[in-house]
Amino acid sequence: xxxxxxxxxxxxxxxxxxxxxxxxxxxxxxxxxxxxxxxxxxxxxxxxxxxxxxxxxxxxxxxxxxxxxxxxxxxxxxxxxxxxxxxxxxxxxxxxxxxxxxxxxxxxxxxxxxxxxxxxxxxxxxxxxxxxxxxxxxxxxxxxxxxxxxxxxxxxxxxxxxxxxxxxxxxxxxxxxxxxxxxxxxxxxxxxxxxxxxxxxxxxxxxxxxxxxxxxxxxxxxxxxxxxxxxxxxxxxxxxxxxxxxxxxxxxxxxxxxxxxxxxxxxxxxxxxxxxxxxxxxxxxxxxxxxxxxxx
Amino acid sequence: xxxxxxxxxxxxxxxxxxxxxxxxxxxxxxxxxxxxxxxxxxxxxxxxxxxxxxxxxxxxxxxxxxxxxxxxxxxxxxxxxxxxxxxxxxxxxxxxxxxxxxxxxxxxxxxxxxxxxxxxxxxxxxxxxxxxxxxxxxxxxxxxxxxxxxxxxxxxxxxxxxxxxxxxxxxxxxxxxxxxxxxxxxxxxxxxxxxxxxxxxxxxxxxxxxxxxxxxxxxxxxxxxxxxxxxxxxxxxxxxxxxxxxxxxxxxxxxxxxxx
Numbered sequence: 001x002x003x004x005x006x007x008x009x010x011x012x013x014x015x016x017x018x019x020x021x022x023x024x025x026x027x028x029x030x031x032x033x034x035x036x037x038x039x040x041x042x043x044x045x046x047x048x049x050x051x052x053x054x055x056x057x058x059x060x061x062x063x064x065x066x067x068x069x070x071x072x073x074x075x076x077x078x079x080x081x082x083x084x085x086x087x088x089x090x091x092x093x094x095x096x097x098x099x100x101x102x103x104x105x106x107x108x109x110x111x112x113x114x115x116x117x118x119x120x121x122x123x124x125x126x127x128x129x130x131x132x133x134x135x136x137x138x139x140x141x142x143x144x145x146x147x148x149x150x151x152x153x154x155x156x157x158x159x160x161x162x163x164x165x166x167x168x169x170x171x172x173x174x175x176x177x178x179x180x181x182x183x184x185x186x187x188x189x190x191x192x193x194x195x196x197x198x199x200x201x202x203x204x205x206x207x208x209x210x211x212x213x214x215x216x217x218x219x220x221x222x223x224x225x226x227x228x229x230x231x232x233x234x235x236x237x238x239x240x241x242x243x244x245x246x247x248x249x250x251x252x253x254x255x256x257x258x259x260x261x262x263x264x265x266x267x268x269x270x271x272x273x274x275x276x277x278x279x280x281x282x283x284x285x286x287x288x289x290x291x292x293x294x295x296x
Numbered sequence: 297x298x299x300x301x302x303x304x305x306x307x308x309x310x311x312x313x314x315x316x317x318x319x320x321x322x323x324x325x326x327x328x329x330x331x332x333x334x335x336x337x338x339x340x341x342x343x344x345x346x347x348x349x350x351x352x353x354x355x356x357x358x359x360x361x362x363x364x365x366x367x368x369x370x371x372x373x374x375x376x377x378x379x380x381x382x383x384x385x386x387x388x389x390x391x392x393x394x395x396x397x398x399x400x401x402x403x404x405x406x407x408x409x410x411x412x413x414x415x416x417x418x419x420x421x422x423x424x425x426x427x428x429x430x431x432x433x434x435x436x437x438x439x440x441x442x443x444x445x446x447x448x449x450x451x452x453x454x455x456x457x458x459x460x461x462x463x464x465x466x467x468x469x470x471x472x473x474x475x476x477x478x479x480x481x482x483x484x485x486x487x488x489x490x491x492x493x494x495x496x497x498x499x500x501x502x503x504x505x506x507x508x509x510x511x512x513x514x515x516x517x518x519x520x521x522x523x524x525x526x527x528x529x530x531x532x533x534x535x536x537x538x539x540x541x542x543x544x545x546x547x548x549x550x551x552x553x554x555x556x
Binding site for chain 2: 049050069076085097272
């Protein structure tokens with residue numbers, strides 16, 4: 001196990017930002033922290049990056065207690081650099097702080113600039129960089145010292161669609177070489193790149209596992225029924241429906257307890273000689289499953 | 297050591313690109329030089345001001361060179377202190393609020409490296425600026441008034457540097473705790489002025505105070521002697537400055553690990 005976190009808690013005065021959170025990241029695994037704003041994602045990542053001291057709990061990294069800051073790469077949500085430096089100067093500065101030997105540094109810096117596509121801007125002052133360019137430079141500085149674990153805080157939230165795609169592609173490439181732990185509030189981003197997702201709410205882990213499995217955990221089956229006759233008195237009394245929502249007198253959205261009850265519902269309709277004009281199975285989307293987990 | 301040197305180097309490059317390395321000595325030189333020049337032309341200025349009845353004779357005895365230098369240092373007590381505070385107030389809080397600090401601290405950088413790099417870089421810059429500006433004042437003094445021995449000049453400037461270091465140390469320490477630069481400047485100036493005031497009100501109890509440094513420098517300029525309680529004052533001030541340095545590291549560590 002590359003990173004293991006046990007019962008991590010962070011309190012700010014009265015407010016508990018992270019509440020007994022436990023998670024683990026294996027080597028070369030990509031894990032997403034998913035949750036709404038204010039669910040404690042950034043606080044968790046800051047503690048794992050060694051910037052914030054946990055109130056209680058344990059962190060084990062590479063088999064040792066505590067974080068070895070020379071073996072992690074960290075990218076905050078809004079990376080800020082020294083605006084008077086050029087991109088190249090900044091990477092040299094960052095590399096020296098992370099003990100990269102002088103001989104290897106220059107070629108490493110050039111390699112990183114090429115990887116994030118900043119070769120043409122390498123001698124320009126960072127002060128003039130756009131948000132997307134800063135994000136690229138942020139990724140370059142996080143990868144420079146070949147970390148074992150990359151910690152990215154909302155790496156794509158602030159980017160335009162193109163920048164988003166580029167960064168997600170970079171992450172796809174990177175996860176072959178190192179472990180990535182990143183936070184996001186966009187379900188789709190998590191689905192695209194990560195192997196495992198940890199869903200947070202109010203600083204607690206709500207669910208964790210493969211997102212594909214999350215799709216299947218939605219046990220409830222929804223269907224929509226339109227008929228010519230009124231549905232009201234009869235439909236609200238069927239025993240196998242978890243919930244019935246009438247859109248109108250002749251149209252209802254029914255949440256069934258089991259998939260097999262679908263046939264039972266149709267059979268009941270036939271038995272009561274109800275003319276069904278429309279019957280639709282609603283597909284269980286990832287969003288539905290996510291919202292279900294969040295509202296549990 | 298490599299980390300400290302990298303950060304130290306960065307401070308110099310930043311001071312150079314910011315032009316701080318340029319304006320700081322220039323402002324200090326202007327402050328210092330204005331005193332001997334103003335004193336020299338005082339009589340002409342008063343005469344030119346008019347409003348004086350016909351036939352009034354203005355006779356201002358020309359001060360000695362030592363007196364001119366001493367008044368230059370008193371000028372520094374006010375304006376120089378403010379310049380030191382203003383030039384140092386933002387160096388931590390600015391990096392903290394912009395977020396650049398988080399990326400530095402995410403690397404294996406200790407609080408000691410970070411604080412020491414800023415502390416030493418600015419100690420050099422400020423002492424250099426002060427010495428150069430005081431040197432200019434010395435130059436004008438010996439040309440417009442009379443000669444002052446080099447020994448008195450160097451000894452008084454060395455002692456005065458203690459006060460500059462102290463003000464810088466206070467500002468840096470306050471700067472580790474407060475987010476807004478205005479607040480940092482206000483609190484630092486208040487502390488420096490308060491100590492100065494206390495030292496002149498209760499000289500008996502304040503022999504350790506770094507505010508005495510400027511008084512001792514004055515005394516040495518005028519008399520060539522340090523007077524009583526010189527060594528205790530120097531040693532206590534040095535310890536106080538060292539203590540502030542360590543306090544800054546501690547406070548910085550606490551602030552960084554508790555809020556981010």
